[in-house]
Amino acid sequence: MITPSIATHALTRMYGSQTALDAVTLSVEPGSVYALVGPNGAGKTTLIQLIMNLQPATSGSAQLLGLPSSQIRGAALNRIGYVAESQELPEWMTVEALLDYLRPFYPAWDRELEAQLLRDFALPMKGKLKHLSRGMKMKAAFIGALSYRPALLVLDEPFTGLDPLVRDELIQGLLERIGETTLFLSSHDLAEIESFSSHVGYLAEGRMLFSEEMASLSGRFREVTVTMDGPVTLPANPPADWLQVEVNGAVVRFVHSGFAGDPTERALREVFPSARDLSLDPIPLRAIFLAIAKSQRTHTQSAASHTHSGRTEA
Secondary structure (H helix, E strand, O other): OOOOOEEEEEEEEEEOOEEEEEEEEEEEOOOOEEEEEOOOOOOHHHHHHHHOOOOOOOEEEEEEOOEEHHHOOHHHHHHEEEEEOOOOOOOOOEHHHHHHHHHHHOOOOOHHHHHHHHHHHOOOOOOEHHHOOHHHHHHHHHHHHHOOOOOEEEEEOOOOOOOHHHHHHHHHHHHOOEOOEEEEEEOOOHHHHHHHOOEEEEEEOOEEEEEEEHHHHHHHOEEEEEEEOOOOOOOOOOOOOEEEEEEEOOEEEEEEOOOOOHHHHHHHHHHOOOEEEEEEEEOOHHHHHHHHHHHHHHHHHHHHHHHHHHHHHO
């Protein structure tokens, strides 16, 4: 049995009475590129900090490369790389001094790979970190995390605030590591994630709504457009996998989150027997997440409204 690069079971983090992470269970396959996405405040950074042993879990468990997260320290970090948006570097050092400082900590440090990355990223070896742009500092952090060829690289919002050229250069550096290194990253750059991620997980309000292969996710979402010959009649209780249902005249539009090919089309034609036209079109990752986020918000608002109504009546 292959040991997952990352595995969590019912991982939970509470801050007083507030739940930041709610019983998250996931498994990340070795060699995969796993993208963790979700709105701000969803719990992405909390999840990463728990698995990296940067803060304790309230309950549940996490493992990296077969080790409990509580043991991720010292020599265990020789096989794990970590780069975070908020990561601080010793700004009084030059790039050269930083790399000289890091090398002795990692027995597997590859000087040839380091030199290649320095060339690819065009970093000034003598330049002090405090004088470098944020993009250059992130490049230095990437070189420090990639040069010892970690089995697992964890990245927390690595592309936030970077210009497109720097993002492309960093992504290219990651693409060249795919296969030898498992990548686990949180990011808001959905277009870039879609281009190279193999798996994706969606966090909302601390809960993992789904975790699956990117191809599977893309395959089960479709934008449905139904054009009717006469008045539109919707089911009294539309299925849960119909997201963001809109009616405009004789046209019905919604996002279907459970598309399964011909059976789905047949079922829709049974619901809309007088449809003049029915189209089911693939949608990009950004549109998928927007539909999920809006539906989640609507569900939350509806639940809050019912709760408030119930208290009022009581």
